[in-house]
Amino acid sequence: MKNEQVIEVNDVTKSYGKVQAVQGISLSVEKGEVYGVIGPKGAGKSTLLEMLMGVRKADSGSISVLGLDVDQEEETLKHKIGIQLQATSLFDRVKVKEALKQFHSYYNKTRSLDEIIGLCSLQPYLNKYVRKLSGGLQQRTALAIALVNDPEVIFLDEPTAGLEPQARAELWDIVQLMKEEGKTILISTHDMEEVQTHCDRVAVVVEGKLFASGTPDELIAQLPGGDGTMEDVYLQMAVFQNGVSA
Amino acid sequence: MQAMLTHTKMEMRMFFREIIGLFFVFVMPALCFYFFGSMFGTRQYGDMTYFDRYIPGMIGVILFTAGFFIIGLQVVIDREKGVYKRLKGTPLKPAYVFQAILTKGFFAVFAGALEIILIAKYAFGAPVSGHLLQFLLSLVFSSVTFFAIGFVVASIARRFQSAMAIGFAAMYPMMFLSGATIPLDNLPSGLQAVSNFIPLKYAVELMQNGWMGQLFTASSLWDAVVLGSILVVGVIFSIRFFRWDTE
Numbered sequence: 001m002k003n004e005q006v007i008e009v010n011d012v013t014k015s016y017g018k019v020q021a022v023q024g025i026s027l028s029v030e031k032g033e034v035y036g037v038i039g040p041k042g043a044g045k046s047t048l049l050e051m052l053m054g055v056r057k058a059d060s061g062s063i064s065v066l067g068l069d070v071d072q073e074e075e076t077l078k079h080k081i082g083i084q085l086q087a088t089s090l091f092d093r094v095k096v097k098e099a100l101k102q103f104h105s106y107y108n109k110t111r112s113l114d115e116i117i118g119l120c121s122l123q124p125y126l127n128k129y130v131r132k133l134s135g136g137l138q139q140r141t142a143l144a145i146a147l148v149n150d151p152e153v154i155f156l157d158e159p160t161a162g163l164e165p166q167a168r169a170e171l172w173d174i175v176q177l178m179k180e181e182g183k184t185i186l187i188s189t190h191d192m193e194e195v196q197t198h199c200d201r202v203a204v205v206v207e208g209k210l211f212a213s214g215t216p217d218e219l220i221a222q223l224p225g226g227d228g229t230m231e232d233v234y235l236q237m238a239v240f241q242n243g244v245s246a
Numbered sequence: 247m248q249a250m251l252t253h254t255k256m257e258m259r260m261f262f263r264e265i266i267g268l269f270f271v272f273v274m275p276a277l278c279f280y281f282f283g284s285m286f287g288t289r290q291y292g293d294m295t296y297f298d299r300y301i302p303g304m305i306g307v308i309l310f311t312a313g314f315f316i317i318g319l320q321v322v323i324d325r326e327k328g329v330y331k332r333l334k335g336t337p338l339k340p341a342y343v344f345q346a347i348l349t350k351g352f353f354a355v356f357a358g359a360l361e362i363i364l365i366a367k368y369a370f371g372a373p374v375s376g377h378l379l380q381f382l383l384s385l386v387f388s389s390v391t392f393f394a395i396g397f398v399v400a401s402i403a404r405r406f407q408s409a410m411a412i413g414f415a416a417m418y419p420m421m422f423l424s425g426a427t428i429p430l431d432n433l434p435s436g437l438q439a440v441s442n443f444i445p446l447k448y449a450v451e452l453m454q455n456g457w458m459g460q461l462f463t464a465s466s467l468w469d470a471v472v473l474g475s476i477l478v479v480g481v482i483f484s485i486r487f488f489r490w491d492t493e
Contacts, residue, residue, distance in 0.1 A: 050331075053335050054334070054335065055331055055332075055334045055335045055491070056491075075337050078335065078336055078337040079337050081335075083332075083335040085328060085331065085332055085335070087327070087328050088328075089327060089328030089329060089331060089332035090327070090329065090332065091256065091260050091324065091327070091329055092260070092264075092323065092324075092327060093260055093263040093264065094256070094260065098256065098259070101252070102252055102253065102256045103336065105248050105249050105251075105252035105253075106249045106252075106253075106336045106337055106338045107336070107337065108337075
């Protein structure tokens with residue numbers, strides 16, 4: 001039986017002036033998958049994710065999420081997806097609880113805030129300013145905000161960047177919980193060990209192009225010798241192909 | 247509707263937590279007004295008392311600070327933080343975000359204006375204008391013009407530092423060459439000529455006319471035309487160049 005495709009990207013491009021950030025990427029993500037996007041800095045991962053989230057418009061190509069065109073059916077779609085940008089991107093002087101309530105009010109369908117607060121272990125920090133929290137807690141707040149509308153698809157742009165191992169593990173635990181609830185998650189990350197553990201499939205993006213995609217095992221099998229880890233995949237495919245020394 | 251109300255409430259809450267904005271709207275103009283009023287409050291300018299002239303004058307300074315700092319600078323700060331980009335990922339309509347910014351701007355202007363009028367009344371015993379409706383009309387029209395200038399600043403400045411620099415560079419001419427705080431007649435003729443290029447001059451004159459009940463006379467026409475032109479150019483410029491996000 002063919003699985004339901006919830007994200008379909010066809011030949012999408014995006015340029016900033018003369019810089020071609022994304023050059024003809026096509027991919028599809030199935031319902032309930034945790035889909036990783038890996039690649040070196042500046043490879044176009046964030047631009048790709050932001051186009052899928054509907055916060056940037058593609059120059060050409062088509063993107064459909066949950067059967068909805070991201071440009072044509074923008075408003076309907078935004079009720080159904082949850083997003084976390086690379087930076088926390090909240091008002092400078094907002095407290096955790098205020099931010100959660102603010103975003104909670106934007107949606108028709110919502111999940112209980114108490115449940116989300118419990119899920120993300122934010123209870124002790126509700127009255128603290130987001131900007132005064134550690135990087136890990138800021139990211140957890142941003143992730144909690146991404147969950148306020150009980151989204152069917154969750155986009156996470158490098159949620160573990162710059163975090164300590166424990167904070168990273170906590171974030172991946174939440175991702176795992178979301179997966180168990182049947183949500184589809186698209187995540188860009190440099191966290192190769194966790195990619196190998198948690199991602200069903202992975203796209204390797206290099207210089208704005210889709211270099212390879214498949215399950216972690218399939219990508220590892222493509223390594224010289226057919227053996228190794230996702231760390232080796234990243235080094236071989238994403239870094240060395242890009243002409244950057246690790 | 248709920249989303250619009252919550253977002254507006256949040257903008258207002260952030261306004262009260264932003265020290266720079268509060269200082270330029272509620273502290274600096276009030277202190278200047280009290281200081282100048284104590285020194286020159288007994289002066290008379292033809293049929294206008296000092297307070298007839300400088301209540302609208304100092305409210306003009308608040309218009310400027312609201313347009314440049316509460317709107318222009320804050321939009322640049324929020325944009326730099328990625329606030330608008332994040333909001334773009336929600337179903338919240340950009341019109342609601344825009345509306346909340348304007349509401350915050352109007353609140354700053356009205357609250358600041360009330361503060362100046364109350365200082366004039368209770369600290370100096372100055373009477374309140376008997377033409378409040380005309381004054382209010384001139385205040386709203388001038389405010390909208392300065393909010394448009396605020397969006398022009400936010401269209402030009404990509405970074406907080408640039409917006410701050412524009413605000414400070416504009417502040418002194420706006421305060422001292424517009425007739426908002428010192429009489430233009432006292433300025434050397436060269437500076438009087440420069441004052442013709444200061445937008446606040448026209449807002450102050452229009453509000454003075456409103457305060458005196460002369461808003462619908464020929465003396466307001468030129469001020470209204472200049473402010474109207476700035477508003478139209480500001481809106482066109484902002485539509486063309488303003489971005490909620492930096493790419």
